[in-house]
Amino acid sequence: MTSEINIHDLHFSYPALNSEGEPVPVLKGITLEVERGEFVSVMGPTGVGKTTLCLALNGIVPQSTGGIIRGEVVVAGLNTRQHPVPELASRVGIVFQDPESQFFNMTVEDEVAFGPESLGLDPREIRERVDWALTVVGMSRHRHRSPFQLSGGEKQRVAIASILAMTPRILVLDEPTSGLDPLGKAGVFRVVRELKQRDGMTIVMVEQESEKIAEFSDRVVVLHEGKAVLAGTPDRVFAQVERIHEIGLAVPQVSQLAHLFNTRHSTRYAFTSLEGAYQALVPSETSRVCQASEVFCHSEAAYGR
């Protein structure tokens, strides 16, 4: 089975800032495969190239940015260097960080319709897609509002709807909740949860909030100095607390707790969620049964969520 996203040994340097400067290397050899329907999260220090990686998925890197590229990126069967960006954009949708610069039309409805209009779809089909996308993100009641009447979180949900309306096979979210207030963040993550449950959509999410990464991801990739240095399921990755701290990132608090127990009591906890931690730490009926077969218990805690 060929992967939905296939990145092979990707190297990329941005063009020099001025005529005397050197090209700025950002990605230094990334290889990553993402299967259809997978949810992969990408973590990394600021400036490591997470946004560059996202842009490489719809061809903006290198077609619009210029720069020096080596290696291959194939998304939904298309090579990103051989197809024009708008064509790639119809398969790979990217939601960026800043809500303000992603809402450039005058009303919510116009904004969500813009993508399908660019694809030259029939107005009736556009109307159906707009209605559907707005329902998914919960903004149907606001369809005639202007950007000035919406909060940051609402604008981001409209941005997601605008991308969904193009029915991409792959959805990329580049730090979609950065700068939003708690309500706004919750709204966006609610949509992400909803999308994860739909079949067939491959999602790549760049985030700093490790708790959310643990909640959603099938796999986590950690970038450091232009390379992918850690990859695997959240349990495996967040168990490597020291390495992640070295890179300059955080793990979920419960993973830190698990690590504390593991280093001081030779336990083998691997919970990455609140629920997982609760189940593992609370003495209960289940736990009493477990005490009889300790190995089984610890494995449960290790692989359960």
Added chain:
Amino acid sequence: MADEPFRTRGSKLETPNSAIVVQDLWYSYGGEVTALRGIDLEIQDGDYVAVIGQNGSGKTTLVKHFNGLLKPARGRVLVKGLDSRTCSGLRDTADLTVGQLAQTVGYVFQNPDHQIFCDTTREELAFGPRNLGLPEAEVRGRVEEALARFDLKEYADRPPAVLGYGLRRKIGVAAVYAMRPRIFILDEPTTGLDWRSTMELMDLIGEMHRRGHTILLVTHDMKLVAAFSQKSLVLRDGQVLAYDETRTVFKHSEVLRDTQIEPPQITQLAKRMVPFGMPDDVLSVEEFYAAYCRLGG
């Protein structure tokens, strides 16, 4: 929850240690949207207060009164100035311009790109002190000190605008620091920063606090509130929902839930385990671990 005196309307809240006193503050934008509804508050010298609330709760509106960007529609805001007029040295912001208040109250805006405009980092840090009318030698001294303290020496002669976001953020804070205000207001300074940069910045802020500055940290990050702030001020719909020691506020987390803010994951875990003997005001992973071990779990 919050001590009674803080909640009584119109009472004399001033003490000799007051840095900021707010008396029955009301404010509306454009005469329509009432952003603040009768806020009474006293912030003491050397306090480290986290200001918490949803967007629209009035957090930013409130703190903008402290450096004079907004003037009360009703009520008073008193800030300790550098020169005393009353016995406690508090002056009414209504009598002062933003420029005058800038000597005492430093405001770091959320987006550093809203402040950065100079050709070099040095110039950027010098801008504030120069505007205060300080002699050039003093300005230069403060700039060098700020460059050292914020670890920016290697970028001193480069244009801040082309540096990475984390550095621009630090420069924004350093630029206000160079003005040596007594009170620092930081509006969500850690947005968009990774964990290491966040910790670096929080450590710098912590150091400023240890050296006697009063810190007001407007933030959505409850982990930071739990780890660094002494007191928490929770706002909702333009009113003070709670103003108390952070530990107390997190203990009564229905306050936070009331304004749809979630305490940190570890606090939530501890709360779920309260029936098993866990304390209900766990603020950090270490605290949880210690408490759990004491339970003999």
Added chain:
Amino acid sequence: MSFSFDLYVQRRSWLHAVDPRVKLAFVFLGTLLMLAFKNLFVMLLSLVVTHLLIFSAGVPGHKVKWVWKTMLPINILIPTLWVIFYPEGPTVLFQFWFLKVTALSILRGVSLALRLDAIAFICFTWLFTTDQASLVRSLVKLGLPFEWGLVLAIGLRYIPTFYGLYTIVSEAQQARALDLTRGNFFTRVRSYLPILIAMLISALRTSEQLARAMESRALGLPGIQRTCLRDIRFRPADYAYTALLIAIFSFLLTLRFQFGLGTHPLYLF
């Protein structure tokens, strides 16, 4: 801090339903007519007609008052300047030193001011009843390249945002003790530099992000003709209005050039 730099008044009226291209034609032809005539009664008639149109569309009175308030400086300045600098005609009403106030120059000044008011209200009849998206769409349908229309639409969309940006940058710099009030004219202008530069840099960053956002919506897909969800279409009524406009225009123009109607400020013939 959310307002829209939009003159559009959202209502459902017969005038709102008229195709924006017809309204654009109205503006074009109406302005030509106003330039062709010099008679103040013609201007007054035009003002009455446009006010009737505007009120029939449900536009509230305070908006109309706002236009008059905005035009007030012009309405005072122009007749005054005209009277001072272009005294003409036989009837002298008042004379002091070099100032000669004649009846004709007053009439000419007033009718010129009224002409500008008339043109303004013709434009506002269009702007009050056409939303920005339809406005841009009408220009594109008349031949403006889509990208230009998009640039125009985005410009309009971001005006309030950049005004908000100005406010926040101004506050941020003032919080660093920037003084905008001291000094002579030149010092004060220079003191705005920190604000303008920071704004410019922010605007450049935003525009780069905006470009990426637009590319990510498949803008410029080769070989594909863009469609439009809320397209504008000529209805039978619109054809009728266009015909009516052309008829009235031709009629009045004939009166003007064939029969000399309205060349004098006061007398119709």
